Amino acid sequence: xxxxxxxxxxxxxxxxxxxxxxxxxxxxxxxxxxxxxxxxxxxxxxxxxxxxxxxxxxxxxxxxxxxxxxxxxxxxxxxxxxxxxxxxxxxxxxxxxxxxxxxxxxxxxxxxxxxxxxxxxxxxxxxxxxxxxxxxxxxxxxxxxxxxxxxxxxxxxxxxxxxxxxxxxxxxxxxxxxxxxxxxxxxxxxxxx
Numbered sequence: 001x002x003x004x005x006x007x008x009x010x011x012x013x014x015x016x017x018x019x020x021x022x023x024x025x026x027x028x029x030x031x032x033x034x035x036x037x038x039x040x041x042x043x044x045x046x047x048x049x050x051x052x053x054x055x056x057x058x059x060x061x062x063x064x065x066x067x068x069x070x071x072x073x074x075x076x077x078x079x080x081x082x083x084x085x086x087x088x089x090x091x092x093x094x095x096x097x098x099x100x101x102x103x104x105x106x107x108x109x110x111x112x113x114x115x116x117x118x119x120x121x122x123x124x125x126x127x128x129x130x131x132x133x134x135x136x137x138x139x140x141x142x143x144x145x146x147x148x149x150x151x152x153x154x155x156x157x158x159x160x161x162x163x164x165x166x167x168x169x170x171x172x173x174x175x176x177x178x179x180x181x182x183x184x185x186x187x188x189x190x191x192x193x
Contacts, residue, residue: 009025009028011029011032011075011076011077012069012071012072012075012076013071014028014029014032014076015029015062015066015069015076016066016069016071018063018066019066019067019069026063029062029076030059032077033059033062033077033080034055034059036081037054037055037058037059037080037081037084038051038052038055038111039110039111039112040081040084040085040088041054041055041084041087041088042108042110042111043108043110044085044088044089044092045088045091045092045108046108048111050091054084054087054088054091055084057087058080058083058084058087061083062076062079062080062083127182127185128178128182131177131178131181131182132144132178134177134181135174135177135178138160138162138170139170139171139173139174139177140174141156141159141160142156142160142167142170142171142174143170143171143174143175143178145159146167146171147171153167153168153171
């Protein structure tokens with residue numbers, strides 16, 4: 001089953017599917033949990049390598065308990081965050097004490113993008129989405145299939161009922177139209193002028 005087929009499936013169901021051998025369910029759980037667990041571990045430990053080790057150990061534990069998971073007793077995400085926290089606490093306890101006061105320790109930098117960056121990225125996506133929506137239908141379809149769905153030119157040609165050369169022309173015209181539509185917004189979208 002493709003990864004996007006698991007988007008609307010809850011964590012416990014995915015874990016049960018993994019326990020029955022569904023590799024795509026494991027990938028879906030990994031995509032859901034690893035980034036947040038990584039950020040949590042990094043915030044607690046302040047070390048990216050240690051955070052990766054903790055998350056890897058937590059995921060291994062999740063895979064081991066999958067066959068015995070009893071749905072309804074706890075949420076998989078809650079279990080995961082508790083395991084990550086406990087693994088981090090264990091590592092922190094094993095660290096040698098340097099005798100530095102807690103107030104003197106620098107706050108670890110959060111690896112996730114800040115609010116300004118997220119707003120800027122959202123504005124960029126919205127501008128691109130609007131510009132794509134304004135394209136003529138065949139250009140929009142060709143561009144979307146090629147650059148967002150990863151379809152090859154022959155696949156797009158078959159879908160649109162045109163030649164490969166026509167697909168190349170459609171995508172080239174679509175790119176030129178997008179560049180023209182977004183040209184005046186370069187500075188507003190945070191790109192160098």
